[in-house]
Amino acid sequence: MSLLEKTSRKYISSDKFAGKLFGSILKHRWLVVLLIISAVMLFDRNVPELWHKVLLMTALTLLVATIISVCNTLTDLYSLLRKDDNVTTCQIFILAAIGIWIFAAAIILNFGNDAKNTFLISLTGSVLAIVFQDKIKGAVAYLHLRRHHLLNIGDWVIVPKMNADGVVKKITLTTVTLCNWDTTTSSIPVGALQTDHFINLQNMSQGKTYGRQMLKSFTLDTGCIRPITKEEADAFKSSEHGFLNYIPEDEIKAGTLNARLYRLYLYHWLMNNGHVSQWPRLIVRWLDHKDSGMALEVYSFITDSDTEAYEWQQSQIIEHILSSLEWFGLRLYQRPSAFDIRNSIINNTDKSAAQWEQEAL
Numbered sequence: 001m002s003l004l005e006k007t008s009r010k011y012i013s014s015d016k017f018a019g020k021l022f023g024s025i026l027k028h029r030w031l032v033v034l035l036i037i038s039a040v041m042l043f044d045r046n047v048p049e050l051w052h053k054v055l056l057m058t059a060l061t062l063l064v065a066t067i068i069s070v071c072n073t074l075t076d077l078y079s080l081l082r083k084d085d086n087v088t089t090c091q092i093f094i095l096a097a098i099g100i101w102i103f104a105a106a107i108i109l110n111f112g113n114d115a116k117n118t119f120l121i122s123l124t125g126s127v128l129a130i131v132f133q134d135k136i137k138g139a140v141a142y143l144h145l146r147r148h149h150l151l152n153i154g155d156w157v158i159v160p161k162m163n164a165d166g167v168v169k170k171i172t173l174t175t176v177t178l179c180n181w182d183t184t185t186s187s188i189p190v191g192a193l194q195t196d197h198f199i200n201l202q203n204m205s206q207g208k209t210y211g212r213q214m215l216k217s218f219t220l221d222t223g224c225i226r227p228i229t230k231e232e233a234d235a236f237k238s239s240e241h242g243f244l245n246y247i248p249e250d251e252i253k254a255g256t257l258n259a260r261l262y263r264l265y266l267y268h269w270l271m272n273n274g275h276v277s278q279w280p281r282l283i284v285r286w287l288d289h290k291d292s293g294m295a296l297e298v299y300s301f302i303t304d305s306d307t308e309a310y311e312w313q314q315s316q317i318i319e320h321i322l323s324s325l326e327w328f329g330l331r332l333y334q335r336p337s338a339f340d341i342r343n344s345i346i347n348n349t350d351k352s353a354a355q356w357e358q359e360a361l
Helices: 003-012 017-027 029-041 049-080 084-108 115-131 133-147 190-195 230-237 258-271 307-328 338-347 353-360
Strands: 156-159 164-171 175-180 185-189 212-220 283-286 294-302
Touching: 003 017, 017 029, 017 049, 029 049, 049 084, 049 164, 084 133, 084 164, 133 190, 164 185, 175 190, 185 190, 212 307, 258 283, 258 294, 258 307, 294 307
Parallel strands: none
Antiparallel strands: 156 164, 164 175, 175 185, 212 294, 283 294
């Protein structure tokens, strides 16, 4: 590593903006050297007018290229530091530099006021508009997203159309870089985030909402749904599971559907769960009946929004739902597998499993 590279890295890692700026300029020193050379040549009065325009355009292009390169370096740096305001400032400087280059080029290349030169300038402007159309669209989308605080570095976003789900690592005038949860990287055009649908989950993940949504449905076997008997009602009231803490006593009586008692139990159990929010909604309801059975849906919000904590609490709730079904004489529906059918045939005959296997061979 050369001395200039070491010096550049030293100043880039500085805490002060001036140091970062100087380090970024040193990183792109060759552009700066060429810019200085072209600028010095402009002071030579013996240079023909045509070559003077060429040198002027060269110097202007090198200046804009230097500004863009330095701003891109600062953008990468401030993206790592999650300083959104500094990133926005760098991108505005890039946009301004491109605009100045287009405006200045039109002035420099204006050789006269006749129709031919006017046509040439118009054609040049049209070509530039086509070349930079993505950047222009991206700039408009970028300013829209940043102005309304719809997207920031470090946000967790989902872009369904792009199959992207991860954390924003970098934002530029043209692209947004995401680090997906599967450790892959996605580069998404900024314009796509303005025209297409995307979801920002940052407020939810930081606990700034009521919680993280849990929406699960469990299909119950309708063959198990039946009214309870008086003996079962008495057993419910004296059960060690403390059903009276969650189900009104007047609901526990002969003739009440066991599915109704379970729905009431589950609803009040969730209400008393310290990790489940009652806002904006807590719903335990039946969905439409299907050939597979009756689906019981749980719609709630878990207050632990961090991914690991959320998944842990969600798993515990699901496990409790599965284990408590048996207390009410209910069970989940499952389509018979080949194993179930085979065992059913074996159990309905006098042949042993060994005999069936021997005959199959």
